[in-house]
Amino acid sequence: MNRITSPKNSRVKEWNKLKRKKGRDKAGAFIIEGPHLIEEALKHKAEVTDLIIDKSFRIPSDWHTGNMTTWVATSSVIEELADTETPQGVVAIVQAGSKEMELSSDGSYLLLDGIQDPGNLGAIIRTADSAGADGVILGNGTVDLYNSKVLRSTQGSLFHLPIVKGNLLEWIPRMKEKGIQVFGTSLKGGIPYTLSDRISGYALILGNEANGVHEDLLASSDQNLFVPIYGQAESLNVAVAAGILLYGLKEGK
Amino acid sequence: MNRITSPKNSRVKEWNKLKRKKGRDKAGAFIIEGPHLIEEALKHKAEVTDLIIDKSFRIPSDWHTGNMTTWVATSSVIEELADTETPQGVVAIVQAGSKEMELSSDGSYLLLDGIQDPGNLGAIIRTADSAGADGVILGNGTVDLYNSKVLRSTQGSLFHLPIVKGNLLEWIPRMKEKGIQVFGTSLKGGIPYTLSDRISGYALILGNEANGVHEDLLASSDQNLFVPIYGQAESLNVAVAAGILLYGLKEGK
Numbered sequence: 001m002n003r004i005t006s007p008k009n010s011r012v013k014e015w016n017k018l019k020r021k022k023g024r025d026k027a028g029a030f031i032i033e034g035p036h037l038i039e040e041a042l043k044h045k046a047e048v049t050d051l052i053i054d055k056s057f058r059i060p061s062d063w064h065t066g067n068m069t070t071w072v073a074t075s076s077v078i079e080e081l082a083d084t085e086t087p088q089g090v091v092a093i094v095q096a097g098s099k100e101m102e103l104s105s106d107g108s109y110l111l112l113d114g115i116q117d118p119g120n121l122g123a124i125i126r127t128a129d130s131a132g133a134d135g136v137i138l139g140n141g142t143v144d145l146y147n148s149k150v151l152r153s154t155q156g157s158l159f160h161l162p163i164v165k166g167n168l169l170e171w172i173p174r175m176k177e178k179g180i181q182v183f184g185t186s187l188k189g190g191i192p193y194t195l196s197d198r199i200s201g202y203a204l205i206l207g208n209e210a211n212g213v214h215e216d217l218l219a220s221s222d223q224n225l226f227v228p229i230y231g232q233a234e235s236l237n238v239a240v241a242a243g244i245l246l247y248g249l250k251e252g253k
Numbered sequence: 254m255n256r257i258t259s260p261k262n263s264r265v266k267e268w269n270k271l272k273r274k275k276g277r278d279k280a281g282a283f284i285i286e287g288p289h290l291i292e293e294a295l296k297h298k299a300e301v302t303d304l305i306i307d308k309s310f311r312i313p314s315d316w317h318t319g320n321m322t323t324w325v326a327t328s329s330v331i332e333e334l335a336d337t338e339t340p341q342g343v344v345a346i347v348q349a350g351s352k353e354m355e356l357s358s359d360g361s362y363l364l365l366d367g368i369q370d371p372g373n374l375g376a377i378i379r380t381a382d383s384a385g386a387d388g389v390i391l392g393n394g395t396v397d398l399y400n401s402k403v404l405r406s407t408q409g410s411l412f413h414l415p416i417v418k419g420n421l422l423e424w425i426p427r428m429k430e431k432g433i434q435v436f437g438t439s440l441k442g443g444i445p446y447t448l449s450d451r452i453s454g455y456a457l458i459l460g461n462e463a464n465g466v467h468e469d470l471l472a473s474s475d476q477n478l479f480v481p482i483y484g485q486a487e488s489l490n491v492a493v494a495a496g497i498l499l500y501g502l503k504e505g506k
Contacts, residue, residue: 119372123490132483153490160485194504227500230385232413236496237376237406243493244500247480251447251501 004052004073007080012073015050015081015093021144028096030146033087039063040156047095054078054089068092083148096146101162105179106201107134108246111168113217114141114208115238121145122153123239124206129157131246136161139168141208168205172220175203182221184213185245187235190224193248197223202249206242257305257326260333265326268303268334268346274397281349283399286340292316293409300348307331307342321345336401349399354415358432359454360387361499364421366470367394367461368491374398375406376492377459382410384499389414392421394461421458425473428456435474437466438498440488443477446501450476457498459491 004012017023018031029049032038041048042063051059052071059065081091103109110128115121121143128136143150145163175182180201184190205221207213218224227236227244236244257265270276271284282302285291294301295316304312305324312318334344356362363381368374374396381389396403398416428435433454437443458474460466471477480489480497489497 123493126486126490127493129484129486130480130482130489155486155488157484157486227383229383230503231382231410233379233382233408233410235408236383237379237492239490240376240380240493240496243489244496247497248500248504250483 002069002071004071004077006074007077009077012077012080015052018093019081019083019148021147024096024144024146029093030096030151031081031091031148032094032151033082033084033091033148035060035088035090037151037156038090038092040159041092041094044159046159047097048092049095050093052078052081052091052093057089084152099162099164101135101137101164103175103178103180104134104201107180108132108201108250109134109175109180109203110136110242110246111139111171111203111205111217112136112142113139113168113205113213114211115206116141116143116209118143118147118149119153120209120237120239122150122155124242125150125154125163126157127239127243127246129160131243131250133161133246136163137166137168137171138163139166168217169220172203172217176222181223183249184218184221184224185226185241186213186218186224187226189218190226192228193225193245194252196225196249196252198249198252204242204245204249206238209238255322255324257324257330259327260330262330265330265333268305271346272334272336272401274400277349277397277399282346283349283404284334284344284401285347285404286335286337286344286401288313288341288343290404290409291343291345293412294345294347297412299412300350301345302348303346305331305334305344305346310342337405352415352417354388354390354417356428356431356433357387357454360433361385361454361503362387362428362433362456363389363495363499364392364424364456364458364470365389365395366392366421366458366466367464368459369394369396369462371396371400371402372406373462373490373492375403375408377495378403378407378416379410380492380496380499382413384496384503386414386499389416390419390421390424391416392419421470422473425456425470429475434476436502437471437474437477438479438494439466439471439477440479442471443479445481446478446498447505449478449502449505451502451505455502457495457502459495462491
C-alpha cells in the first residue's frame with residue numbers, strides 16, 4: 001500500500017489537473033468517484049490505473065485491483081480530488097482510451113449537437129443505455145463527457161455503450177450509406193414522432209438546450225420529428241425529449 | 254418609482270428570507286428571477302406584489318404592473334436576492350396563494366412521492382405541462398416547489414397547471430372514486446407501460462430517486478407499470494421516466 005498524507009503531494013497535484021478539461025485532454029485520463037461508478041468502470045473493463053481510498057474504505061472482494069496502484073490517502077486528499085461533498089471514501093483515475101464505433105444497419109444511435117448542461121448530457125447517456133442504443137456521438141459544442149457532473153449523471157452508463165466525439169455533418173452520410181435512417185428533431189418543422197416511418201436502424205439528432213439542432217443538420221436528415229406539446233410549455237427538457245423519442249421509436253415498431 | 258440602494262435595506266432583508274423554505278412558508282411568498290419567468294407569472298395571473306429592477310432594465314410594455322410596487326435597485330441588491338449569477342436585471346416577489354385542484358374523470362394527474370432533486374421536480378412539472386396533464390400533487394418528502402432551482406427548471410410551467418401539496422394515500426382513493434385509474438411505477442413489479450389497460454383518466458405515481466414509490470402507495474394503485482430497460486442501465490432518471498410514461502399513456506390510446 002502506498003500512502004499519501006498531503007493534498008500538496010506532487011501526484012495529487014497532477015491528478016488535480018484532471019478536474020479541468022484541459023488537464024484531462026492532455027493526460028487522456030479522468031477522475032471518477034464513489035464505489036458505484038468505480039464498480040461499473042471495473043466491471044466493463046475501463047482502464048483504471050489508480051485507486052485512491054480513505055483508510056476506512058474496504059475494497060470489495062470482487063474488485064480486481066491487480067492492474068492498478070492502490071493509494072491510501074487522508075480524507076483531505078480525497079476531498080481535494082472529488083467534486084461531491086461525499087465521495088464515500090474512494091476516487092479512481094481512469095484512462096480515457098480511444099473508442100471506436102462501428103455502425104450496424106439495424107442499430108440505434110444518438111447524435112448530440114451542442115448539449116451544454118452536464119446533467120442533461122449524463123441523463124441522455126443513461127437514457128440511451130436504458131433504451132438499448134448502440135452508440136452516442138458527441139458533436140461540436142457538447143460539454144465534455146468526463147466533466148464530473150456528466151459522469152455522475154450517467155450513473156455508470158458511459159461504460160456500457162460506445163461514446164465518441166465527432167463531426168455530425170460527417171457522420172450523417174456514413175449513417176445513410178449504411179441504410180440507417182437519420183431523424184432530426186425540431187419544434188418548427190417535421191412530423192410528430194408517432195408518425196415517423198422508421199423501418200429498422202435509426203439515428204436521432206438532439207440539439208442544444210436553447211437553440212435546438214443546427215439547420216445544416218436538419219437539412220441533411222431523412223426526416224425531422226417533434227414531440228407534440230399539449231399544454232402551455234414551450235418545449236421539453238432535452239433529456240426528457242430523448243427518452244420520449246427513443247422509447248417512442250423503439251416501442252412504435 | 255421607489256429606490257433601494259443597499260442590500261442592508263430592511264425590505265431587502267425581509268425578501269432575503271424568502272430564499273429559504275422556512276421564510277417562504279411563513280410569508281406565503283417566493284422569489285422568481287429573470288424576465289421569462291416573470292412574464293409567465295404575469296400572463297397566468299400569479300399575484301406578483303413587487304418587481305425589483307436594475308436601473309438599466311426596461312419593463313416590457315405588455316407587463317401589467319398596476320397592482321405591484323416597482324423598485325429600482327442597485328445590481329448588488331438584485332444579486333443578493335437572486336440565485337443565479339445572471340438574474341438579467343429583474344426579480345419579483347410572488348404570493349404563493351392557495352391552490353385548489355378539482356378532479357375530472359378524464360383528466361391526467363401526477364402524484365410525486367418524495368422527489369428530492371430540484372432539477373428533477375422542475376423538469377417533471379415542465380413535462381407534465383407539455384403532456385397536457387391536469388395537475389400535480391406533491392407528496393411528502395418532495396422538495397419545495399418554490400426552491401429557486403425548481404422554479405427555474407419548470408421554465409414557467411408551474412404557472413400553467415394546478416400544483417398542490419398533499420398526502421398521496423388520501424388522494425388515491427379520491428382519484429379512484431372519480432373513476433380515475435391510478436398507476437404506480439416500480440422496477441420490481443407490474444407490467445410494461447405499453448401494456449397498460451388505460452381507459453380514460455389516469456394518475457401516475459412517480460417515486461423518490463433512490464427508493465422509488467413507497468410500498469403502501471404501490472399497494473393501493475390499480476396497476477403498477479415499469480419502463481423496460483433494454484441496455485445495462487439500472488434505471489432511468491425520474492424526469493425522463495415521467496416523459497416516457499406520460500407520452501406513452503397519452504399516445505397509446
